[in-house]
Amino acid sequence: MNKLKFGWIKIIKGYLKGLFLYGLIDEVYAEKRCLDHLFLLGLFGKFIGFPYLFNYYHLRVMPYQIRRLNPWQRRILKERDFFDHIKD
Amino acid sequence: MNSLWVLLWWVIIVVLGYWVYARHVAKNIFEIDEKRTTPAKMYMDGVDFMPANKNVLYGFQLNSIAGAAPIIGPIVALQWGWVPALLWLGLGVFFIGWLHDFSSAMVSIRNDGDTFGALGYKLISPRARKILLTFIYFYLLLIACAFGHIITSGISGNAALPFPLLVVIAVAFLVGHMIYKARVNIITTTIIAIAVIFFSIWLGTVWNIKLSYNLVLVCLLIFGYFSSILPVWRFIQPYNYSSVYVVYFGIIAGVIGILIGHKPMTLPAFTSWSIGMGPLWPLLFVTIACGAISGWHSLVSSTATSRQIENELDVRPVTGGAMFAEFTISIIAVIVCATAFADKAAYIAKVGNPVGIFVGGLGGAITSIGLPLSYAKALSGMMIIILALTVINLVFRFMKVATAELVGDAMSVAKNPHIATVVALIITFVLIKTGTWLYIWVLFGGANQLMASFALLLVTLFLVQKSKNYKIAIYPMFFMYATTVCALFYTSFFKLIPGALAGKKVFGNLFAAAVAILLIILAIILAYDGWKAFKKHKAGETAAPAEAEKVTA
Numbered sequence: 262m263n264k265l266k267f268g269w270i271k272i273i274k275g276y277l278k279g280l281f282l283y284g285l286i287d288e289v290y291a292e293k294r295c296l297d298h299l300f301l302l303g304l305f306g307k308f309i310g311f312p313y314l315f316n317y318y319h320l321r322v323m324p325y326q327i328r329r330l331n332p333w334q335r336r337i338l339k340e341r342d343f344f345d346h347i348k349d
Numbered sequence: 350m351n352s353l354w355v356l357l358w359w360v361i362i363v364v365l366g367y368w369v370y371a372r373h374v375a376k377n378i379f380e381i382d383e384k385r386t387t388p389a390k391m392y393m394d395g396v397d398f399m400p401a402n403k404n405v406l407y408g409f410q411l412n413s414i415a416g417a418a419p420i421i422g423p424i425v426a427l428q429w430g431w432v433p434a435l436l437w438l439g440l441g442v443f444f445i446g447w448l449h450d451f452s453s454a455m456v457s458i459r460n461d462g463d464t465f466g467a468l469g470y471k472l473i474s475p476r477a478r479k480i481l482l483t484f485i486y487f488y489l490l491l492i493a494c495a496f497g498h499i500i501t502s503g504i505s506g507n508a509a510l511p512f513p514l515l516v517v518i519a520v521a522f523l524v525g526h527m528i529y530k531a532r533v534n535i536i537t538t539t540i541i542a543i544a545v546i547f548f549s550i551w552l553g554t555v556w557n558i559k560l561s562y563n564l565v566l567v568c569l570l571i572f573g574y575f576s577s578i579l580p581v582w583r584f585i586q587p588y589n590y591s592s593v594y595v596v597y598f599g600i601i602a603g604v605i606g607i608l609i610g611h612k613p614m615t616l617p618a619f620t621s622w623s624i625g626m627g628p629l630w631p632l633l634f635v636t637i638a639c640g641a642i643s644g645w646h647s648l649v650s651s652t653a654t655s656r657q658i659e660n661e662l663d664v665r666p667v668t669g670g671a672m673f674a675e676f677t678i679s680i681i682a683v684i685v686c687a688t689a690f691a692d693k694a695a696y697i698a699k700v701g702n703p704v705g706i707f708v709g710g711l712g713g714a715i716t717s718i719g720l721p722l723s724y725a726k727a728l729s730g731m732m733i734i735i736l737a738l739t740v741i742n743l744v745f746r747f748m749k750v751a752t753a754e755l756v757g758d759a760m761s762v763a764k765n766p767h768i769a770t771v772v773a774l775i776i777t778f779v780l781i782k783t784g785t786w787l788y789i790w791v792l793f794g795g796a797n798q799l800m801a802s803f804a805l806l807l808v809t810l811f812l813v814q815k816s817k818n819y820k821i822a823i824y825p826m827f828f829m830y831a832t833t834v835c836a837l838f839y840t841s842f843f844k845l846i847p848g849a850l851a852g853k854k855v856f857g858n859l860f861a862a863a864v865a866i867l868l869i870i871l872a873i874i875l876a877y878d879g880w881k882a883f884k885k886h887k888a889g890e891t892a893a894p895a896e897a898e899k900v901t902a
Binding site for chain 2: 271272273274275276277278279280281282283284285288290291292293294297332333335336340342343344345346
């Protein structure tokens with residue numbers, strides 16, 4: 262009974278979050294995307310001729326961030342047209 | 350007849366449509382597989398592709414698709430009587446509406462989250478993307494004009510609305526600053542915003558401000574300019590967030606009011622096969638767009654939702670469920686308006702101002718829960734104007750991007766956001782000032798439904814390519830295509846052009862007719878390309894043209 266009750270509360274919470282808050286959350290993600298672009302460009306930019314600014318810190322951070330290279334590359338190289346902006 | 354009987358029709362459609370027909374299509378035709386990886390999981394990047402819980406997505410989808418159109422369309426269509434409106438709403442959403450939203454998301458999901466531009470390029474022809482883009486520009490223009498007039502006539506015709514609307518706009522800026530800059534707790538921010546907005550609605554009823562149509566129109570265009578230029582977080586997003594509470598409070602209060610009041614339907618059930626606007630077919634089917642079927646939903650489903658679906662099993666509840674919820678909003682609109690007027694003459698006298706009709710209807714229903722009539726009417730007016738402004742918020746922004754994409758390469762000046770926005774605003778101003786709103790509403794509905802038939806064309810081609818039963822999509826597509834092209838043709842050649850030749854609103858009518866004819870030409874070109882692609886896919890040839898293959902590679 263309790264499980265059922267809390268299940269409903271969870272559903273309603275999720276629904277209200279989507280209805281009222283998801284747009285705001287999405288906006289925060291969009292802001293994060295801009296900062297991410299800058300950060301990853303600084304980190305992996307050497308591959309496309311963007312000079313390293315701080316060699317030591319790059320090497321320290323690189324092993325932790327290398328797994329983000331593929332998704333970032335895919336996102337940057339993805340062709341975006343008008344229809345993609347509808348989400349924005 | 351008592352209005353509660355209409356709710357029985359609603360129950361039948363939702364139960365059979367969602368739990369029987371939709372389940373059958375999802376399981377047997379699209380072969381939903383919970384183990385298949387969705388693009389949200391496969392390409393998760395935390396931004397565009399990001400899996401989300403189905404309940405959250407459902408709320409998001411409903412918020413994205415439900416605007417003022419599911420309310421305004423049925424209000425205007427009551428001229429034919431409430432039985433045709435209810436029949437089309439029910440049968441439209443049952444056979445076409447939910448399927449359109451659901452299958453648009455499914456096609457995108459099965460194609461790595463591609464948008465309609467890319468899908469059109471791959472499935473129809475390379476020029477399909479450009480045609481769709483041109484089509485969408487004029488579709489947006491018609492949206493801006495149709496909703497621009499609704500807002501302008503609504504505000505200028507109701508002196509209780511200008512003050513609370515100014516407060517809502519000020520609150521939006523405040524909320525944006527509090528959330529994103531000052532980092533104030535969201536619950537505190539929300540409580541302050543809601544309290545100020547609801548208090549301002551009351552204040553508006555005692556402090557009336559009468560504004561002229563022209564002044565409101567200019568203010569609206571300035572509003573459109575800033576919403577197009579400012580960053581989304583600065584205005585659009587906080588505006589949508591803080592004002593949506595008024596809308597949902599209005600809907601809930603209206604539903605409770607209908608249940609308590611259960612008034613009889615006073616407008617005639619059926620008036621005539623042909624009225625001043627034109628014959629029932631095709632015009633009723635484009636006058637009621639959202640609520641039955643809307644092309645806008647396919648854009649939302651294929652760009653945002655499809656990239657956030659965690660599991661294929663979630664597609665039906667998210668897209669189909671949201672469509673049936675929008676159908677519910679339209680049903681409420683029909684009931685509140687069909688019970689609000691003593692006779693047809695009182696309704697017809699107000700048909701050029703749908704906000705006035707809605708305010709009278711919903712305002713009356715809300716009084717059943719104990720709110721004073723003046724407050725209930727102001728609340729209903731705010732609700733519909735807020736919904737329409739939400740649309741205006743986005744339209745000029747999209748038009749700005751579409752201008753840059755369409756002519757940006759040929760004219761670099763079109764890439765300037767200020768110039769692109771101002772051009773869109775000027776065209777909108779001219780069409781609102783010189784056009785006939787009822788016909789522009791029909792053209793908007795026609796463009797919207799035509800977009801839906803393009804989406805169904807893509808779905809048909811996808812099903813053909815995968816050797817699945819494509820008949821569930823091709824028949825609705827034929828129906829929507831024929832209906833919308835005929836509606837555009839009828840309105841331009843039997844209403845707009847004769848009106849202009851008779852000396853009535855010459856420029857506006859000719860301009861609107863030219864837009865309608867352009868949309869018909871684009872539809873014919875796309876249908877020709879679609880037919881060629883259909884034959885190709887049917888014969889089992891490669892789906893994508895050579896250039897597309899190269900680009901994909």
